[in-house]
Amino acid sequence: MNADKQMPTGGMKVQKQIQLPFSKAWQISIKSIKIRFARSVITAAGIFLGIAFYSSVRTAGLFPNSGTGKEVIAAEHRQQWLAYMALLVCFVGITNSMLMSVTERYKEIGTMKCLGALDSFVVKLFFIEATLMGVISSFAGWLGGWLIVVLLHLFSGDLKGFNGAFFSGTLMQLIVCTFIGSFITLMAAIPPAMQAAQMPPAAALRSEI
Amino acid sequence: MASNEYVVRTKGLVKEFTMGDQTVRALNGVDLDIKRGEYISIMGPSGSGKSTLFNAIGGLDKPNEGSVFINDVDMAQLDASELAYLRCHTIGYIFQTFNLIPVMTALENVTLPTVFAGMPSDDGIERAMYLLNVVGLGARYHHRPTELSGGQQQRVAIARALANNPSIVLADEPTGNLDLKTGTEIIELLRRLNKEQGVTIISATHDLKMVDVSDRIVWIRDGRIAKIEERADIDLKIGEMDGESLH
Ligand SMILES: Nc1ncnc2c1ncn2[C@@H]1O[C@H](COP(=O)(O)OP(=O)(O)OP(=O)(O)O)[C@@H](O)[C@H]1O
Ligand SMILES: [Mg+2]
Numbered sequence: 001m002n003a004d005k006q007m008p009t010g011g012m013k014v015q016k017q018i019q020l021p022f023s024k025a026w027q028i029s030i031k032s033i034k035i036r037f038a039r040s041v042i043t044a045a046g047i048f049l050g051i052a053f054y055s056s057v058r059t060a061g062l063f064p065n066s067g068t069g070k071e072v073i074a075a076e077h078r079q080q081w082l083a084y085m086a087l088l089v090c091f092v093g094i095t096n097s098m099l100m101s102v103t104e105r106y107k108e109i110g111t112m113k114c115l116g117a118l119d120s121f122v123v124k125l126f127f128i129e130a131t132l133m134g135v136i137s138s139f140a141g142w143l144g145g146w147l148i149v150v151l152l153h154l155f156s157g158d159l160k161g162f163n164g165a166f167f168s169g170t171l172m173q174l175i176v177c178t179f180i181g182s183f184i185t186l187m188a189a190i191p192p193a194m195q196a197a198q199m200p201p202a203a204a205l206r207s208e209i
Numbered sequence: 210m211a212s213n214e215y216v217v218r219t220k221g222l223v224k225e226f227t228m229g230d231q232t233v234r235a236l237n238g239v240d241l242d243i244k245r246g247e248y249i250s251i252m253g254p255s256g257s258g259k260s261t262l263f264n265a266i267g268g269l270d271k272p273n274e275g276s277v278f279i280n281d282v283d284m285a286q287l288d289a290s291e292l293a294y295l296r297c298h299t300i301g302y303i304f305q306t307f308n309l310i311p312v313m314t315a316l317e318n319v320t321l322p323t324v325f326a327g328m329p330s331d332d333g334i335e336r337a338m339y340l341l342n343v344v345g346l347g348a349r350y351h352h353r354p355t356e357l358s359g360g361q362q363q364r365v366a367i368a369r370a371l372a373n374n375p376s377i378v379l380a381d382e383p384t385g386n387l388d389l390k391t392g393t394e395i396i397e398l399l400r401r402l403n404k405e406q407g408v409t410i411i412s413a414t415h416d417l418k419m420v421d422v423s424d425r426i427v428w429i430r431d432g433r434i435a436k437i438e439e440r441a442d443i444d445l446k447i448g449e450m451d452g453e454s455l456h
Contacts, residue, residue, distance in 0.1 A: 014282050017293035018327045035312040111308045114269065115369070116297020116325035119289060201296075202270035205308065 017118055025121060029128035039101065044137040046097030050090030051141025051181040052148075055173060057086045059149040062169040063161035091184055098188035102126060102196070103207075109196040110204030119197040126193035130186050138181025142174055216376055216409045217243040217266055221275035224261050224432075235261040236272065237432035243411060245376070248403045248422060251413040253429040259413035262429070263381045266411065267300055268292050280376065297325050301370025301408075303380035307362040309354040315341060315365045316350040322372040333372075340368035344398060360391035367398060371408070378402070380412040384419075393418055 033040045061083065065075040109122050153161060196204050222239040225232050235258045243249055251259050264270035266277055268284050277284045279299060287295065296302075309318050316337055323333030341347050344364040346357075354362050363383060370378050380399070384392035400422040403410045412419060420426060428435040 014287055014291045014299075015294050016288075016290040017297060017325070020325070020327065024324065032312060107308065108310055111310060112321070112325075113293070114267075114296055114302045114308075115322040116293050116373075118293050121325075200264075200270045202264040205269070205304075 017116060019118065020121055022124070025124040026128055029125050029132070032125070033129055033132065040133065043097045043101045044133055044140075047094050047134060047137035047181055047185055048141040048144065050093035050184075051138045051177050052145040054083070054086040054090045054180070055142040055145025055177045056149050057082045057145075058173050058177075059146045059170070062166050062173075063153060063158075087180070090181070094181065094184045095188040098130065098185055099192060102189055102192045106196045106199075106204045106207040109193075110199070110201045110207075113197070113201040113204065119194075122197040123190065123194050126189055127186070130189035131182065134182035134185030135178060138178045138185070139174075141181060142177035145177075146170065146173070214244060215242050215278075216245045216247075216280060217241070217411065218278040218281075219262075219266065219275065220278075222262070222265055222272045222277065223274035224258075224265060224270070224272045234432050236265065236275075239275070239429070239432070239434060241427060241434065243409060246403070246407050246409055247424045248400065248410045249412070249425050249427060250419045250423040251411065251427045251429060252415070252419075253435070255415075257429050258432040259429060260381050261432075263379055263411075263413050267302060267379045268295055269302075293325075297322060298373050299375055299377060301372070301375040301378040303363070303366050303370050303378065303383045303412075305382035305385035307354070307359070307366045307386075309362055309365055309369070311354055314351050314353055315346060315357065315368075318354070318365055319368045319372055322369060326373050328373075336372060337368070340371055341365070343371075343402075344368045358391075359387050360394060363387065363391075363395050364398065367395070367402070371402065371406070375408065377409045377411065380410065380414075382414055382416075383412060384414065384416045389418075392416060396422055 057079070061076075061079045065072045067075070112122060113119075153159075196207075219239050219241045222236045223234065224236040225234050227233075237258075239258075239262060251262060253259055261270070265272045266279075268277070268279075268287075271285070279295060282295075284292070284295070302308075309315075310321070313321070316334065319337035319340055320330075320333045323336055324330070328336070338347065338350060341350050344367055346361060346364050346368070349357065349361065354365070357365065363386075367378075367383075378399070383399070384395050387395060396416070396418055399410055399412070402408055412423075424440050426438045426440075428438070
């Protein structure tokens with residue numbers, strides 16, 4: 001297979017670049033998040049706010065509505081609609097902040113490739129960063145939204161909603177919110193990272209934000 | 210021909226850029242043979258195709274036609290992983306804009322290529338410290354690029370380019386963002402590395418100071434090689450070149 005890669009006179013063979021272990025990618029990713037801490041916090045805030053909004057709407061939905069049957073149905077519809085809107089806002093917010101944070105690093109991706117990084121390693125870096133940011137901020141976002149609604153109910157002295165269904169609903173939402181937030185974060189971060197990693201380095205280096 | 214007399218050879222390189230309905234031929238049939246250990250300057254007016262040639266030789270962009278041979282290996286035949294190996298081990302890159310990773314210290318920047326090469330981290334750090342000392346920045350190893358002057362950043366970039374002992378260092382206007390004195394220092398550093406370590410240096414440049422240190426000067430114009438001058442012929446003609454550089 002290598003024979004046709006050489007001039008008739010022969011020459012050196014080009015080996016395959018080694019795959020770095022996952023631990024190395026993990027190390028670099030953690031450092032990268034830490035060092036641009038201020039930037040990471042802003043990106044995380046985008047995820048946090050989106051999920052906190054969604055979480056607060058869903059938590060509010062856990063408390064029973066009062067009123068006649070007709071009013072209850074109307075309130076439930078309103079809540080449903082709010083939840084969809086919240087999800088949409090959260091989707092746009094997260095996508096926006098992740099896209100920004102990846103595209104502003106195209107040049108860095110091009111540089112790493114010049115130094116010998118494999119495409120897969122670049123994607124791995126962004127995968128780890130996005131997963132960490134996604135899981136932590138989504139969980140925090142869920143907690144934030146939940147706390148606000150619960151505290152509001154506590155302060156208004158309305159305690160009859162805190163029943164078994166409320167707590168199982170809470171657990172469910174913890175999982176759903178963290179999953180949705182992390183999923184959207186990854187979906188927003190990975191495609192541009194893959195695109196940048198697969199570009200010829202010259203193109204990635206040329207890109208300015 | 211000895212099998213490794215030429216470290217870089219290009220044959221009929223053509224590179225076109227299409228934007229909308231306009232096509233620009235940035236390289237229009239470039240044949241160039243570069244010997245091991247040479248110091249080559251590629252000169253020519255702005256837009257003549259120097260950077261495009263730099264990218265083609267460095268495997269940073271694919272030409273539309275023609276081939277680039279690095280150590281007799283046709284780069285077009287390499288897969289992504291072999292290309293990454295080549296970029297990591299065989300070629301070092303230096304850019305006009307330095308392109309250091311902003312969040313990393315000088316030491317981390319210089320160590321990075323050794324990480325990609327799979328060198329144990331102690332060895333990598335030792336190698337990086339050695340190189341930072343060679344470029345005269347041993348004392349500034351823990352500084353980030355933003356804490357360094359342009360000339361110092363370019364020194365870090367040169368140390369980084371040498372991290373894995375490449376046989377070729379490619380530079381695209383390495384002095385383009387530097388003042389006269391700093392630029393001269395960088396050129397002297399490159400020349401010293403070329404002499405002492407035997408690394409082949411190929412530098413695209415506008416900088417006439419490069420003429421003094423180059424073994425050969427490749428003049429390109431409109432994507433073609435206009436002429437190649439040997440160092441011996443050069444001294445007589447500086448005046449003529451000064452005129453040429455004003456385009
Ligand atoms: N990515 C690109 N897209 C479209 N056109 C390009 C691209 N890169 C280069 N060109 C065109 O190709 C030609 C050669 O460009 P190149 O950058 O190689 O010139 P250069 O000699 O390096 O110039 P300078 O001295 O200004 O750096 C120019 O006409 C330029 O407009
Ligand atoms: Mg250029």
